[in-house]
Amino acid sequence: MREGSRSASGYNGPVVTFEDIRQAHARIRDRIRRTPVEHSRSFDERAGLHCYFKCENLQRGGAFKIRGATNFILQLDAGQLRRGVVAYSSGNHAQAVALAAREAGTQATLVMPADAPRSKLEATRARGARIVTYDRQRESREAIGEAIARETGATLVPPFDHPWIIAGQGTAAVELLEDVPELDALIAPLGGGGLLSGCAIAAKALRPQIRVFGAEPERASDWYLSLAQGRRVRISPPDTIADGLRAPQPGELTFSLLREHLEAVLLVSEEEILETMSFLLMRLKLLVEPSGAVAAAAALFRKLPPELRSVGVILSGGNVDFDVIRMLPDTDRRQDGKMD
Amino acid sequence: MREGSRSASGYNGPVVTFEDIRQAHARIRDRIRRTPVEHSRSFDERAGLHCYFKCENLQRGGAFKIRGATNFILQLDAGQLRRGVVAYSSGNHAQAVALAAREAGTQATLVMPADAPRSKLEATRARGARIVTYDRQRESREAIGEAIARETGATLVPPFDHPWIIAGQGTAAVELLEDVPELDALIAPLGGGGLLSGCAIAAKALRPQIRVFGAEPERASDWYLSLAQGRRVRISPPDTIADGLRAPQPGELTFSLLREHLEAVLLVSEEEILETMSFLLMRLKLLVEPSGAVAAAAALFRKLPPELRSVGVILSGGNVDFDVIRMLPDTDRRQDGKMD
Numbered sequence: 001m002r003e004g005s006r007s008a009s010g011y012n013g014p015v016v017t018f019e020d021i022r023q024a025h026a027r028i029r030d031r032i033r034r035t036p037v038e039h040s041r042s043f044d045e046r047a048g049l050h051c052y053f054k055c056e057n058l059q060r061g062g063a064f065k066i067r068g069a070t071n072f073i074l075q076l077d078a079g080q081l082r083r084g085v086v087a088y089s090s091g092n093h094a095q096a097v098a099l100a101a102r103e104a105g106t107q108a109t110l111v112m113p114a115d116a117p118r119s120k121l122e123a124t125r126a127r128g129a130r131i132v133t134y135d136r137q138r139e140s141r142e143a144i145g146e147a148i149a150r151e152t153g154a155t156l157v158p159p160f161d162h163p164w165i166i167a168g169q170g171t172a173a174v175e176l177l178e179d180v181p182e183l184d185a186l187i188a189p190l191g192g193g194g195l196l197s198g199c200a201i202a203a204k205a206l207r208p209q210i211r212v213f214g215a216e217p218e219r220a221s222d223w224y225l226s227l228a229q230g231r232r233v234r235i236s237p238p239d240t241i242a243d244g245l246r247a248p249q250p251g252e253l254t255f256s257l258l259r260e261h262l263e264a265v266l267l268v269s270e271e272e273i274l275e276t277m278s279f280l281l282m283r284l285k286l287l288v289e290p291s292g293a294v295a296a297a298a299a300l301f302r303k304l305p306p307e308l309r310s311v312g313v314i315l316s317g318g319n320v321d322f323d324v325i326r327m328l329p330d331t332d333r334r335q336d337g338k339m340d
Numbered sequence: 341m342r343e344g345s346r347s348a349s350g351y352n353g354p355v356v357t358f359e360d361i362r363q364a365h366a367r368i369r370d371r372i373r374r375t376p377v378e379h380s381r382s383f384d385e386r387a388g389l390h391c392y393f394k395c396e397n398l399q400r401g402g403a404f405k406i407r408g409a410t411n412f413i414l415q416l417d418a419g420q421l422r423r424g425v426v427a428y429s430s431g432n433h434a435q436a437v438a439l440a441a442r443e444a445g446t447q448a449t450l451v452m453p454a455d456a457p458r459s460k461l462e463a464t465r466a467r468g469a470r471i472v473t474y475d476r477q478r479e480s481r482e483a484i485g486e487a488i489a490r491e492t493g494a495t496l497v498p499p500f501d502h503p504w505i506i507a508g509q510g511t512a513a514v515e516l517l518e519d520v521p522e523l524d525a526l527i528a529p530l531g532g533g534g535l536l537s538g539c540a541i542a543a544k545a546l547r548p549q550i551r552v553f554g555a556e557p558e559r560a561s562d563w564y565l566s567l568a569q570g571r572r573v574r575i576s577p578p579d580t581i582a583d584g585l586r587a588p589q590p591g592e593l594t595f596s597l598l599r600e601h602l603e604a605v606l607l608v609s610e611e612e613i614l615e616t617m618s619f620l621l622m623r624l625k626l627l628v629e630p631s632g633a634v635a636a637a638a639a640l641f642r643k644l645p646p647e648l649r650s651v652g653v654i655l656s657g658g659n660v661d662f663d664v665i666r667m668l669p670d671t672d673r674r675q676d677g678k679m680d
Binding site: 036058281320322325326 | 376378402459622668
């Protein structure tokens with residue numbers, strides 16, 4: 001099933017099973033929040049189906065990433081913990097690693113893009129991590145992260161393409177299906193694919209007939225292209241407001257898992273993402289980051305098959321800069337025609 | 341205990357007991373949402389105590405008001421329901437009455453200030469209610485509401501000063517204390533006083549040692565002045581961003597109830613309200629309206645007695661206009677000194 005000769009994280013081990021996800025859940029459940037599942041009649045009316053939102057924007061660290069990072073770091077041995085951990089991330093993974101590292105008593109070094117949302121840089125620093133910034137257009141975060149790992153003996157905590165990370169992220173779907181067992185479908189945003197890989201495995205194990213969809217910005221359509229071509233397509237660094245979905249290529253492991261489970265990848269425009277954020281904010285009173293709203297946007301703008309009755313939608317994170325909030329369209333005003 | 345010769349709602353009946361609140365809860369619980377209780381380490385750190393937020397911003401209609409309105413309308417007889425209901429409100433009560441009326445199959449007429457947040461006007465209209473606007477500076481909403489009731493035979497649903505309304509609002513505290521039984525204190529915003537009256541009665545019944553506080557804007561300090569003077573003080577129409585707390589005078593019944601239960605009224609500035617909204621939005625990912633953030637502002641800015649360990653804070657609503665969101669301070673930026 002593998003498309004490349006090696007994965008970015010250097011991982012070449014076994015695939016991920018539902019048992020791995022159940023063990024991950026037992027391992028991390030006291031260190032994460034069991035996030036609520038929200039529901040909105042007005043959203044359903046516009047989407048034309050019942051949507052159940054798994055609110056990982058209310059998760060510790062503001063995103064689902066704490067699940068995988070905690071599951072990973074809790075499996076390191078004492079010597080590894082002494083030498084610390086290193087991670088590269090557009091933000092939420094960095095915060096999660098910083099948080100999980102601090103709780104495990106180990107030092108984290110984070111490689112973050114210089115243009116990451118400032119709120120994410122600050123939040124990571126506030127959690128006691130060392131930050132190394134890089135230029136997203138010219139430098140390779142993987143190379144910088146691996147160099148730091150080599151020089152310091154720190155363990156690299158990969159952002160998505162590792163079975164421990166994937167198993168951790170899959171715990172979100174375990175909780176969602178415990179709360180809402182009879183879902184027709186599940187949809188989550190696709191960045192590196194760690195979240196949806198884990199969630200797809202969990203969902204299919206718990207409810208074999210469930211249909212699994214991914215969502216990504218039109219401007220970051222590497223998964224859409226990769227699925228269509230049957231190989232991992234690399235695109236140039238994506239320019240999308242969904243900063244958490246800017247990985248230019250599916251992971252090796254995540255791609256091999258998701259080609260098996262994924263029915264389709266749905267694309268949304270930048271405008272649809274912002275309008276969905278605005279709807280979630282004004283109607284559900286929830287702040288969701290652009291990446292976190294991508295799956296909801298696919299539902300709101302009716303890109304899912306029309307025969308679906310109920311879908312679990314993962315709101316993957318809520319870490320937003322104020323600049324983005326100020327840019328949101330005033331959807332209420334638009335709807336009644338009072339906006340220009 | 342009565343200070344005036346008649347109350348605005350014409351009510352002159354018995355006081356409200358905990359039994360009334362329990363019956364209200366049984367009556368309305370299937371028609372309202374049991375809102376979650378949220379908690380935030382970063383908020384607690386700044387506030388210097390444990391805060392448990394009862395999220396009535398996530399309530400149906402976006403505020404606690406549906407509790408009282410539903411409890412009221414469900415007690416009308418068939419003849420009353422045929423003639424409809426009328427209410428005057430700065431917004432959230434209007435939405436609640438519109439919603440509860442529609443569900444009870446009766447027509448609602450709402451008297452709303454012309455300068456109420458547009459989102460509230462629109463949401464009320466969308467629920468099938470007739471809207472009559474008035475000038476907050478020059479006209480009396482009570483007079484308009486009572487005239488409509490006289491002319492049409494509709495029943496006036498008072499915004500706060502009625503035992504059915506107060507009993508309904510008190511159900512929020514019943515749920516909060518079921519979820520977090522060991523609170524030292526309870527704090528809620530004070531507008532007309534319906535929410536806090538009901539909540540104080542419920543909280544004192546369930547936990548006699550609980551201390552009860554109210555919060556209001558410095559610019560709308562009618563409760564503060566009234567408690568200090570031992571009589572219901574009327575102030576000129578308050579100019580505060582907390583549009584839900586602009587009632588110029590405590591209610592007759594609410595004042596008689598709260599002088600018994602209320603330890604102190606804490607005042608917050610307009611800036612403190614906005615900064616608290618910003619904190620709740622950016623850290624807890626929750627959209628709370630200005631009125632809804634007033635009690636949280638009193639906690640965040642350490643106006644509560646320092647010996648308190650844990651406090652239940654009612655976030656009373658989440659209906660905000662976009663203009664207000666755009667006005668919020670970027671607290672993260674301010675904290676690290678990068679703002680002008």
